[in-house]
Every structure is written in structure tokens, then in C-alpha cells.
Amino acid sequence: MNTYDPVASIYKSVGMEEPFYKLVEQFYAGIEKDELLRPLYPKDLAEPKRNLALFLIQRTGGPGTYSQERGHPRMRARHMPFPIGVKEKDAWMRNMTAALNAVPEFAAHKDVLVEFFENFATFLINKPD
Numbered sequence: 526m527n528t529y530d531p532v533a534s535i536y537k538s539v540g541m542e543e544p545f546y547k548l549v550e551q552f553y554a555g556i557e558k559d560e561l562l563r564p565l566y567p568k569d570l571a572e573p574k575r576n577l578a579l580f581l582i583q584r585t586g587g588p589g590t591y592s593q594e595r596g597h598p599r600m601r602a603r604h605m606p607f608p609i610g611v612k613e614k615d616a617w618m619r620n621m622t623a624a625l626n627a628v629p630e631f632a633a634h635k636d637v638l639v640e641f642f643e644n645f646a647t648f649l650i651n652k653p654d
């Protein structure tokens with residue numbers, strides 16, 4: 526198949542890991558204050574930050590450290606312990622969109638990333654509202 530995946534070239538275009546770590550810092554600063562989502566995450570957010578940064582670096586075409594450390598992403602399976610309905614998905618997207626807006630390195634990729642996150646988050650829905 527010959528499919529073009531614009532997400533897979535973002536890492537090369539951004540050129541370094543730092544903006545991804547900035548993005549997850551911003552995202553989890555939002556999660557800290559999110560009454561709906563905060564209870565789903567562990568008390569210490571250090572691991573979630575690292576997991577998300579490494580996953581995004583790998584998914585956008587950067588080094589494959591995520592899979593070296595955690596194996597195949599299996600994202601739907603990994604999210605099954607957390608009840609995710611439309612409300613949770615919308616809250617996650619609000620936090621991620623705010624984080625994207627706060628990191629200028631992603632400005633040129635915002636539309637592609639918002640679409641990617643929206644599709645991915647919808648795919649993770651695992652309960653009715």
C-alpha cells in the first residue's frame with residue numbers, strides 16, 4: 526500500500542526531542558487541574574510524562590525508545606483499565622490542544638496533530654456515556 530502518513534515526518538521537521546518534553550509538561554500541567562481526568566492518573570506523573578513523550582517521539586518518526594522499553598504500544602489494551610467515554614476524550618483533547626498551542630515548535634504541525642489525536646482518542650473510547 527502506498528499511504529502517506531504526515532504524522533511520521535514531524536519529528537524530523539522539528540529536529541529534536543525537547544519540544545516533545547515541553548508538550549507533555551504542558552499537557553500534564555493541564556491534567557493536574559482536570560477534575561475529570563486527574564483521578565485516572567497515578568499520583569506521581571513522572572512515568573506518564575516519560576511514556577507519552579517517548580510514544581510521541583517514536584510515532585512521529587523519532588527514535589524507537591518507547592517500544593524498546595515498553596514493547597508494542599497496544600494502546601487500546603493499555604487504556605482498558607481507564608473508563609474513557611466521550612467526556613473523557615473531549616477533556617483529553619482540550620488539554621492536548623492547549624498544550625499544542627503553548628509549544629511554538631508544533632505550530633506548523635498543529636492541524637495534522639490535532640486530527641491525529643482526535644482520531645486516536647476516539648479509537649480509545651471504551652465505554653458508553
Ligand code: HEM
Binds near residue numbers: 603
Ligand atoms: C481519550 C482520552 C485518554 C485518556 C483518558 C487517557 C488516559 C491515560 C491514562 C490514565 C494513562 C496511564 C498513565 C501512564 O501510565 O502513562 C495513559 C497512558 C498512556 N496514554 Fe492515554 N489517555 C487518553 C488518550 C490518549 C491518546 C489520544 C494517546 C496518544 C496519542 C495516549 C497515549 C498514552 C500513552 C503512550 C500512555 C502510556 C502507555 C504505557 O506505555 O503504559 N492516550 N493514558
